[in-house]
Amino acid sequence: MRDGEQTPGVALTKDKKLLIARALDEMGVSIIEAGSAITSKGERESIRAVANAGLNAEICSYCRIVKSDVDRALECDVDSIHLVAPVSDLHIRTKIKKGRDAVRQIAVDVIEYAKDHGLIVELSGEDASRADPEFLKTIFTDGIDAGADRLCFCDTVGLLVPERTTKIFRDLTSSLKAPLSIHCHNDFGFATANTVAALAAGAKQAHVTVNGLGERAGNASLEEVVTSLEWLYKYNTGIKHEMIYRTSRLVSRLTGIPVSPNKALVGGNAFTHEAGIHVHGLLADKATYEPMSPEYIGRQRQIVLGKHAGRSSITLALKEMGLVADEAQTEEIFNRVKQIGDQGKHVTDADLHTIAENVLDIYKEPLVKLEEFTIVSGNRVTPTASIKLNVKDKAIVQAGIGNGPVDAVINAIRRAVRSCAEDIILEEYHVDSITGGTDALVEVRVKLSKDGKEVTASGARTDIIMASVEAVMNGMNRLIRAE
Numbered sequence: 298m299r300d301g302e303q304t305p306g307v308a309l310t311k312d313k314k315l316l317i318a319r320a321l322d323e324m325g326v327s328i329i330e331a332g333s334a335i336t337s338k339g340e341r342e343s344i345r346a347v348a349n350a351g352l353n354a355e356i357c358s359y360c361r362i363v364k365s366d367v368d369r370a371l372e373c374d375v376d377s378i379h380l381v382a383p384v385s386d387l388h389i390r391t392k393i394k395k396g397r398d399a400v401r402q403i404a405v406d407v408i409e410y411a412k413d414h415g416l417i418v419e420l421s422g423e424d425a426s427r428a429d430p431e432f433l434k435t436i437f438t439d440g441i442d443a444g445a446d447r448l449c450f451c452d453t454v455g456l457l458v459p460e461r462t463t464k465i466f467r468d469l470t471s472s473l474k475a476p477l478s479i480h481c482h483n484d485f486g487f488a489t490a491n492t493v494a495a496l497a498a499g500a501k502q503a504h505v506t507v508n509g510l511g512e513r514a515g516n517a518s519l520e521e522v523v524t525s526l527e528w529l530y531k532y533n534t535g536i537k538h539e540m541i542y543r544t545s546r547l548v549s550r551l552t553g554i555p556v557s558p559n560k561a562l563v564g565g566n567a568f569t570h571e572a573g574i575h576v577h578g579l580l581a582d583k584a585t586y587e588p589m590s591p592e593y594i595g596r597q598r599q600i601v602l603g604k605h606a607g608r609s610s611i612t613l614a615l616k617e618m619g620l621v622a623d624e625a626q627t628e629e630i631f632n633r634v635k636q637i638g639d640q641g642k643h644v645t646d647a648d649l650h651t652i653a654e655n656v657l658d659i660y661k662e663p664l665v666k667l668e669e670f671t672i673v674s675g676n677r678v679t680p681t682a683s684i685k686l687n688v689k690d691k692a693i694v695q696a697g698i699g700n701g702p703v704d705a706v707i708n709a710i711r712r713a714v715r716s717c718a719e720d721i722i723l724e725e726y727h728v729d730s731i732t733g734g735t736d737a738l739v740e741v742r743v744k745l746s747k748d749g750k751e752v753t754a755s756g757a758r759t760d761i762i763m764a765s766v767e768a769v770m771n772g773m774n775r776l777i778r779a780e
Contacts, residue, residue, distance in 0.1 A: 298534055299328040299357075299478070299504050300519060307510070311343040313551045315350060320547055321507075322352040324540045326519075328502075330379055333359040334369035344373040355417065362400075362407045367414070377417035379449070380407060384433050385424035388453075401436050405443040412444040421449035421480065426456045430468075437473055447476045447502065452491060455484030455514065459494040470499030480504035481517045488517040493525050507548040508556055508563065520545060520562045520594065528589055542596040543749070546724060555725075562594060565725070565744075569599040597751055602649055604638035606631075618646075620653050629656050645742060647754035647771040663774045664689050665714055672762060674702040682706035686713045703765045710769055714777075721747045721776060723769070728761060741765045745772040752776055 300321050309317070314331065321329055331347040332340050348356040357377040360366035370378050382404045383389050389400055404420065411418050420440035422433050437448050450469065457465075462479075470477050479495035481488040481504070492503050509518035520541045526532040545563040549556050558565040568591040591598050598617070602610055611631045615622055622630060633652050637644050654661065670684040682705040683696045697709030707723065714721070725744035740757045741764040752775045756767025 384422040385427040408443040419447040420445040449478035455482040466498035476501040478502040492517040541594040602644035645753040
C-alpha cells in the first residue's frame, strides 16, 4: 500500500508533513511519496526530514524523466523515485515534443542513472489509459531491462472502468516480469473501484491518498481501498484499520481540507443515524443499518436527534450515554427533543444530556466553569485572549493568541484546562445565524474529541465569541465527565 499525491492549494510545512508521515508509517503504509524534490528548496527540506525520520516505510520522491529531478531527489536521502514518463501520444506530443522512440530512450537513460546512484525506481506510464497498449508494453519492457524495480499504470484523468481495468491488468501482469502498480484518479468517481479491480487482476501495489486527496477530483481513497479489501474481499492488507479515522481527521486538520459529510467511512454522516425506523433496527441488531462496526476504523456511532428522531433514537442515545430512563421519562425527553427539532435547531449530545438530566432530576456540577475572559483584536494587533476558569475548584488564568478572536479564546481555554484535558481536539466548528441583522442570534456547533471519543455541543448568543466559548466549554465538560 502506497500513499502520496499533490493536492491543489495545499502546501504543507515540514512539521505537518512529518506528522502525517509518522501517522502513515504507524498505520502500516509501506511506501510514502513525500513530494517532488524538484519543486523548491522548502519542499526538499520537508522530504529530507521525512526520509531521515527513522520510519519503517520506504520514502519516495516524484520525478520526471529528467536527470536533474533525480539529482534533487538524491539530495533528500530518499529510498526511491516515482519516475513518470508520458506514454500517450497526446502527452508525448504536448509535453516532450518528440517521438515515441525518444521517450523510450530518455526513460532508459534516467532509469540507469538513478540505479547507478542506488535508488529504487518505479517507472510510471503517465496517461496509460489513453496510450497505445503495445507501446506501453514496450516502454515498460525497456524499463525492466534498464533496471526498473516496479512499474505503474496511471489512469491520469480517470477514464478507466472496472471491466476494462480487469482486462488490462490481466494482460500486463501476465506479460511483464516486474511488480505492477495502479494509480487512479477519481474524475468519474471510479478511482476506488478501478483500484480494487486492478488488485484483483494481479496488481501488487495501489497508489492511494488519505481522504482521496489529489489533483482535481482526487485519487483513490486509502480508507475506501483498505476497508474494501479487508472487509469485502477478506484480504489482509497489513494496515492497522483501527487508525483509519484518526489519520483521516489528522490529514483534514493539517491540510485545511474538510471531509465531505457524505464521504464513505470517514465522513461526518457515516455511522450517523437519525430516522426512527433505522435506529429501531439498530437496537435489535447493529448490523441492520451498518455494514461494519464503526470501531473497526476507530470511530464511534452517532445518534442525531431532531424532528425525524423516534423513541428508539432517544433510547439508544441514552443507553450510549450510560443513562437509564423509564417509559414515562423517555417519553418526556422525546417530546422535548421534538420541540427543539421542530424549531429547526440541532440537538447536540450536550443538549440531550442537559434535557435528560433535567427530566431525570440529575444535576452534575461542571468541572470547568468560566469566570471571565477578555479579547484584544484589531487590524494591527495579533488577536489575544486572556481567560479565567475554575477547573475542578482551582482558579486558573491563561492567555492565548490565534488567527482571530475566536481562535485565540479557544486556544486560551485549551491551555487553561491542560491539566485535565490536554489532548482535547476541536474537530469541527460551525456557525449559523438564527436571526437577521448585525445583532443576530447565532448558534455555534462544535465537535470535540478525546482519546477516540467524540461529542457535539452548541452555544447560542448574540455574541459569536461568547457562543463559541459556551459551545467549547459544554463539550469539554462532557468529555472530561465521560472519563
